[in-house]
Amino acid sequence: xxxxxxxxxxxxxxxxxxxxxxxxxxxxxxxxxxxxxxxxxxxxxxxxxxxxxxxxxxxxxxxxxxxxxxxxxxxxxxxxxxxxxxxxxxxxxxxxxxxxxxxxxxxxxxxxxxxxxxxxxxxxxxxxxxxxxxxxxxxxxxxxxxxxxxxxxxxxxxxxxxxxxxxxxxxxxxxxxxxxxxxxxxxxxxxxxxxxxxxxxxxxxxxxxxxxxxxxxxxx
Amino acid sequence: xxxxxxxxxxxxxxxxxxxxxxxxxxxxxxxxxxxxxxxxxxxxxxxxxxxxxxxxxxxxxxxxxxxxxxxxxxxxxxxxxxxxxxxxxxxxxxxxxxxxxxxxxxxxxxxxxxxxxxxxxxxxxxxxxxxxxxxxxxxxxxxxxxxxxxxxxxxxxxxxxxxxxxxxxxxxxxxxxxxxxxxxxxxxxxxxxxxxxxxxxxxxxxxxxxxxxxxxxxxxxxxxx
Amino acid sequence: xxxxxxxxxxxxxxxxxxxxxxxxxxxxxxxxxxxxxxxxxxxxxxxxxxxxxxxxxxxxxxxxxxxxxxxxxxxxxxxxxxxxxxxxxxxxxxxxxxxxxxxxxxxxxxxxxxxxxxxxxxxxxxxxxxxxxxxxxxxxxxxxxxxxxxxxxxxxxxxxxxxxxxxxxxxxxxxxxxxxxxxxxxxxxxxxxxxxxxxxxxxxxxxxxxxxxxxxxxxxxxxxxxxxxxxxxxxxxxxxxxxxxxxxxxxxxxxxxxxx
Numbered sequence: 031x032x033x034x035x036x037x038x039x040x041x042x043x044x045x046x047x048x049x050x051x052x053x054x055x056x057x058x059x060x061x062x063x064x065x066x067x068x069x070x071x072x073x074x075x076x077x078x079x080x081x082x083x084x085x086x087x088x089x090x091x092x093x094x095x096x097x098x099x100x101x102x103x104x105x106x107x108x109x110x111x112x113x114x115x116x117x118x119x120x121x122x123x124x125x126x127x128x129x130x131x132x133x134x135x136x137x138x139x140x141x142x143x144x145x146x147x148x149x150x151x152x153x154x155x156x157x158x159x160x161x162x163x164x165x166x167x168x169x170x171x172x173x174x175x176x177x178x179x180x181x182x183x184x185x186x187x188x189x190x191x192x193x194x195x196x197x198x199x200x201x202x203x204x205x206x207x208x209x210x211x212x213x214x215x216x217x218x219x220x221x222x223x224x225x226x227x228x229x230x231x232x233x234x235x236x237x238x239x240x241x242x243x244x245x246x247x248x249x250x
Numbered sequence: 251x252x253x254x255x256x257x258x259x260x261x262x263x264x265x266x267x268x269x270x271x272x273x274x275x276x277x278x279x280x281x282x283x284x285x286x287x288x289x290x291x292x293x294x295x296x297x298x299x300x301x302x303x304x305x306x307x308x309x310x311x312x313x314x315x316x317x318x319x320x321x322x323x324x325x326x327x328x329x330x331x332x333x334x335x336x337x338x339x340x341x342x343x344x345x346x347x348x349x350x351x352x353x354x355x356x357x358x359x360x361x362x363x364x365x366x367x368x369x370x371x372x373x374x375x376x377x378x379x380x381x382x383x384x385x386x387x388x389x390x391x392x393x394x395x396x397x398x399x400x401x402x403x404x405x406x407x408x409x410x411x412x413x414x415x416x417x418x419x420x421x422x423x424x425x426x427x428x429x430x431x432x433x434x435x436x437x438x439x440x441x442x443x444x445x446x447x448x449x450x451x452x453x454x455x456x457x458x459x460x461x462x463x464x465x466x467x468x469x470x471x472x473x474x475x
Numbered sequence: 476x477x478x479x480x481x482x483x484x485x486x487x488x489x490x491x492x493x494x495x496x497x498x499x500x501x502x503x504x505x506x507x508x509x510x511x512x513x514x515x516x517x518x519x520x521x522x523x524x525x526x527x528x529x530x531x532x533x534x535x536x537x538x539x540x541x542x543x544x545x546x547x548x549x550x551x552x553x554x555x556x557x558x559x560x561x562x563x564x565x566x567x568x569x570x571x572x573x574x575x576x577x578x579x580x581x582x583x584x585x586x587x588x589x590x591x592x593x594x595x596x597x598x599x600x601x602x603x604x605x606x607x608x609x610x611x612x613x614x615x616x617x618x619x620x621x622x623x624x625x626x627x628x629x630x631x632x633x634x635x636x637x638x639x640x641x642x643x644x645x646x647x648x649x650x651x652x653x654x655x656x657x658x659x660x661x662x663x664x665x666x667x668x669x670x671x672x673x674x675x676x677x678x679x680x681x682x683x684x685x686x687x688x689x690x691x692x693x694x695x696x697x698x699x700x701x702x703x704x705x706x707x708x709x710x711x712x713x714x715x716x717x718x719x720x721x722x723x724x725x726x727x728x729x730x731x732x733x734x735x
Binding site: 373391392395468470 | 533535558559561562564565566568570571572573574575576578585586589590617618619620621631634635638
């Protein structure tokens with residue numbers, strides 16, 4: 031069978047479908063994961079003893095266990111307590127929770143690197159802790175954590191492939207199905223790989239220009 | 251219900267613990283392969299000519315750009331079969347994870363090498379050392395020490411990626427947990443047990459590497475007068 | 476002052492060294508020579524190319540034009556063999572550049588073992604001897620991070636001396652030191668000069684220059700403006716720029732040009 035024919039007529043259509051699923055996965059998981067990270071980080075640094083403890087435990091669990099184990103718990107484990115998630119839902123929730131833990135570490139580090147004098151100055155001016163965190167600390171901390179968080183976003187784009195392990199057919203899954211049917215593993219996965227390389231390059235460029243745009247003049 | 255769960259855990263944990271031996275073997279093999287390739291690659295990128303560092307950059311781009319799952323499928327089902335290499339899933343996994351880890355480790359070492367001041371190389375050359383001697387005896391001993399934190403991060407990542415080898419049938423912790431879960435219809439306690447084992451391995455390993463870092467630290471480093 | 480034979484041949488000859496970085500001409504045809512046992516001090520404003528000149532001598536920087544001759548052998552034509560020449564030329568850096576992961580003793584030993592291929596015992600004995608010469612044999616087991624600036628520089632001098640060089644190059648050896656530590660290093664360098672070592676020292680320490688140099692060379696903007704004995708340059712230089720520079724430095728360092 032002609033390679034070009036195989037690629038265009040047989041391989042690409044399902045791959046593009048799978049790509050659609052992948053894009054839907056990451057478009058949801060990236061922003062919500064980041065927001066989750068912000069909450070966990072703020073909770074850990076500024077929360078009371080209970081909140082801080084919970085956030086620390088959360089981070090310990092989600093960074094200490096593989097993403098795949100978390101996905102399995104969500105998809106194969108929860109039904110035994112009568113919670114039934116679709117493959118897509120399980121994947122998204124897993125990505126958000128896991129990614130959130132990693133983001134929270136970068137953001138927490140940035141928050142702690144901002145001198146405590148800033149918080150003192152804000153409170154001396156009469157701001158509540160809440161306002162100070164929102165208007166003074168976070169704008170700086172979020173900018174400083176961009177390199178680390180960008181890294182995590184790129185990881186998510188790649189680890190979205192694990193959704194297939196809980197039967198959500200995204201790009202990698204679509205490839206595996208075609209590859210096993212036609213025994214063309216090398217060709218199929220080189221094409222799948224090319225898709226990921228392209229996505230990663232594009233997203234890296236976008237994040238880079240975002241970083242440049244948000245730079246605070248004079249810092250770094 | 252609770253008693254059932256505890257009984258289950260009690261019965262199955264030896265099976266899972268044995269899986270962790272496979273996991274540790276995977277991780278050590280991949281980490282070692284990554285180190286053996288990563289150090290020369292880092293040296294090649296910093297001190298090599300344009301062609302060498304170009305080739306290495308290409309390798310790094312490829313192995314860092316592809317998801318682990320895709321790499322495993324590509325090599326185990328695809329390339330190895332193509333060149334008639336009949337390796338077990340376990341060996342293939344070590345190879346693939348190791349090649350990928352080399353890409354990441356090379357960047358860690360590259361950063362460390364570059365952070366060592368140019369003056370060290372100048373001093374070595376001025377004493378008559380060849381570039382190769384200087385890299386081996388002066389630059390690398392320092393670079394490797396500074397790399398330990400980054401390296402322990404890589405260990406943690408590899409440990410968690412080892413679970414993905416479930417997809418090609420390696421009998422590591424998660425594969426075994428799944429095996430037990432599907433047969434006993436009690437997924438939650440088993441998966442949580444697997445999770446706990448992973449947590450212990452991850453944080454335990456990082457702690458050990460921390461102790462190593464303190465042991466090989468150059469006396470006085472970081473507390474200069 | 477060391478004994479000088481009028482007929483002694485030059486140990487080191489520098490001929491018409493030129494070096495450009497991008498469009499900056501750092502060195503524009505520097506030529507001079509130095510005989511065995513002489514001490515030449517190079518002075519001049521920052522950016523005049525003094526450090527670059529020293530690095531051209533042992534080819535850490537490759538000059539664009541010109542040649543270097545060591546004991547009548549051309550260094551610039553023998554790049555493949557450059558390590559042989561570098562063993563004979565000792566260099567001391569402004570930033571010490573000690574090997575941070577090795578203690579003082581190992582710092583001095585390592586080139587003996589790796590370059591001269593001495594055996595460990597011999598190398599260790601020589602290293603202790605050199606450390607004793609600079610007054611630091613008690614600190615042999617300390618690491619660079621545990622030493623003061625003056626001690627670090629003295630170790631780096633010992634490290635260079637251990638190779639038994641025929642000429643020593645000092646690139647602003649005291650510029651990175653706190654004032655109270657400068658004296659101990661200058662003391663060591665003075666003793667070396669008294670002992671007959673051939674040396675080129677780039678420095679701002681005018682008092683030192685006056686008491687140790689056989690000749691002072693003033694370089695500005697990549698060219699030799701003036702050279703002569705300390706007495707001549709400090710009391711009656713040929714060029715106005717020399718006088719201006721020496722006055723400025725003398726003011727900064729608390730001496731006047733007319734002091735003896």
